[in-house]
Amino acid sequence: MLKKRNRSGQVEISKEHQEYLRSLKREKNFIRITQIMVFVLFIIMWEFSARKDMIDTFLTSSPGAIFELILKYIKDGSLFNHLFVSTTETIAGFLTGTILGILVSILLWWFEKLARITDPYMVILNSLPKTALAPIIILWAGMGFSGIVVTAASISVIVTIMTLYTGFVSVEKDKIILLKTLGANKFQILRKVIIPSNIPNIMSVIKVNIGLSWIGVIVGEFLVSKAGIGYLILYGSQTFKLDLVMMGVFILGVIAAIMYFFAAWLEKKVIKY
Numbered sequence: 600m601l602k603k604r605n606r607s608g609q610v611e612i613s614k615e616h617q618e619y620l621r622s623l624k625r626e627k628n629f630i631r632i633t634q635i636m637v638f639v640l641f642i643i644m645w646e647f648s649a650r651k652d653m654i655d656t657f658l659t660s661s662p663g664a665i666f667e668l669i670l671k672y673i674k675d676g677s678l679f680n681h682l683f684v685s686t687t688e689t690i691a692g693f694l695t696g697t698i699l700g701i702l703v704s705i706l707l708w709w710f711e712k713l714a715r716i717t718d719p720y721m722v723i724l725n726s727l728p729k730t731a732l733a734p735i736i737i738l739w740a741g742m743g744f745s746g747i748v749v750t751a752a753s754i755s756v757i758v759t760i761m762t763l764y765t766g767f768v769s770v771e772k773d774k775i776i777l778l779k780t781l782g783a784n785k786f787q788i789l790r791k792v793i794i795p796s797n798i799p800n801i802m803s804v805i806k807v808n809i810g811l812s813w814i815g816v817i818v819g820e821f822l823v824s825k826a827g828i829g830y831l832i833l834y835g836s837q838t839f840k841l842d843l844v845m846m847g848v849f850i851l852g853v854i855a856a857i858m859y860f861f862a863a864w865l866e867k868k869v870i871k872y
Contacts, residue, residue: 682850692749751814751819817832
């Protein structure tokens with residue numbers, strides 16, 4: 600027995616189970632520390648190679664130069680403006696693509712014939728290069744904020760629909776039959792079985808859509824924006840200021856990582872609930 604109750608009725612965990620939980624915690628801490636150490640080691644090797652002229656800093660820059668440039672942009676306040684623009688566009692595109700994808704997935708599950716009709720079109724739309732179509736999408740949606748948001752949403756929405764619809768129709772049929780025999784309607788089946796069974800799929804889609812939304816935003820900013828991380832990267836490449844390019848890529852990675860870890864934290868809370 601791993602668990603037993605004491606005289607007061609409280610559950611006591613056995614020593615074996617406590618040791619097992621401690622081993623899981625140690626493994627988790629080891630993975631986190633290793634991840635941090637890999638990143639730190641990479642930065643150290645990069646800076647060392649730059650200082651010893653082992654790499655061409657004109658092409659690769661260096662952590663020191665990037666840090667100095669970040670401080671410069673922080674002091675003049677422009678970095679926060681670029682961060683705000685890109686982050687706002689990404690969140691808007693992410694929410695639009697994810698929510699719309701979930702709603703369409705539910706609609707296709709609800710109407711099976713509609714799903715069969717639209718199935719080949721979903722495959723075709725998913726195969727289209729959205730980044731290559733970004734100029735057309737921006738012309739249709741607008742040359743500013745709206746165009747970039749639609750571009751970001753268009754990259755993630757089809758992936759969301761196809762992934763979640765597959766998860767919806769893959770739910771165990773026995774559970775659905777059981778609810779039907781108890782008199783449940785379709786909305787109750789959706790709420791009690793389909794959605795709860797696909798919480799892991801939904802959270803996985805959310806984490807994937809973070810990266811896809813950033814791709815759409817950066818592509819959109821390359822084309823029409825006058826501010827944002829994508830604008831900084833494009834401006835740096837056009838003027839051969841590769842320190843600026845690398846700074847933009849570094850900041851982009853940091854923000855994407857923060858959003859990913861937030862999604863992972865949210866996933867644990869939702870699944871636990």
